[in-house]
Amino acid sequence: MAKHEITINLEKCIGCSLCAKTCAAHNIELKNGKARVLGNDCLMCGQCSAVCPKAAVTISGYETEPHTNTENVRLNAEEVLDxxxxxxxxxxxxxxxxxxxxxxxxxxxxxxxxxxxxxxxxxxxxxxxxxxxxxxxxxxxxxxxxxxxxxxxxxxxxxxxxxxxxxxxxxxxxxxxxxxxxxxxxxxxxxxxxxxxxxxxxxxxxxxxxxxxxxxxxxxxxxxxxxxxxxxxxxxxYPKVKFRRSAQREKLDCIYM
Ligand SMILES: Cc1cc2nc3c(=O)[nH]c(=O)nc-3n(C[C@H](O)[C@H](O)[C@H](O)COP(=O)(O)O)c2cc1C
The missing domain is CATH 3.40.109.10 (NADH Oxidase)
Structure with missing residues (x-):
């Protein structure tokens, strides 16, 4: 038996097909206006569940529920580069x-x-x-x-x-x-x-x-x-040394094709 199983709550499903479009394993199709899982042979990555606007897709077998991303976590690019x-x-x-x-x-x-x-x-x-x-x-x-x-x-x-x-x-x-x-x-x-x-x-x-x-x-x-x-x-x-200057690196080695 598979360790994890994907379930679609048909009452919650609105047939938007976002889950099917997102599934990299082509494991979800739309039938009679509802999402349907084809089998358990997939990555179990949970992108189907993460993208669903109605929380209709769940994956069993994990100890914790997924966190809901309420405020679109974004990093500041300049800070990350620093x-x-x-x-x-x-x-x-x-x-x-x-x-x-x-x-x-x-x-x-x-x-x-x-x-x-x-x-x-x-x-x-x-x-x-x-x-x-x-x-x-x-x-x-x-x-x-x-x-x-x-x-x-x-x-x-x-x-x-x-x-x-x-x-x-x-x-x-x-x-x-x-x-x-x-x-x-x-x-x-x-x-x-x-x-x-x-x-x-x-x-x-x-x-x-x-x-x-x-x-x-x-x-x-x-x-x-x-x-x-x-x-x-x-x-x-905890460091016993403080670096005052950034690392020096060679110039970018990259080609565009
Ligand atoms: C994959 C990897 C393995 C490394 N192994 C060692 C190590 O075994 N001993 C060590 O003193 N430094 C090690 N280093 C540190 C590198 O020597 C160091 O990253 C490099 O000299 C550049 O210095 P920086 O990290 O301060 O920019 C390692 C770094 C990387 C990325």
Missing amino acids: VIRFRRTVRQFQEKKIPEEVLGQILEAGRLTHTAKNLQDVSFVVLDQKKELLEKMAVGLFRKIKPFVDLFSPMARRTKIDNHFFFFKAPIVIVIAAKNKTNGILAAQNMEFVAEANGLGVLFSGFFTTCANISFKIKKALKIPRGKKVAAVLVLG
């Missing part, structure tokens, strides 16, 4: 705990992020108590690899792999796992914005992501289920 312009990677953190409600908001941003085919395959591991243990495992792995990397990278030769090489003494690390890596990365980016909105600094740890994906031991310790990979790792804390 957030992107001024965000910087933070590698120095205060010894200050992240409140539970802030952590909850960051995780909520990940949970709410859209996924390809509405797969909802993204899961999260919050490293708190076990942070040091996992970092130690990754440090051990990188110390073994380092002599080879040192052969061709002056930057690697200059870099010492100390005990805080991955997490920089940050209070919290969130490992984001997914079947589809892009889904996990999208969630990570939204989580970063919510973290920043709460005054936190963030580092995307590509190094720890690599460790988790190449080491069976680390992946197992993180309880990443089979079929999923680590898509991103967010290192989070």
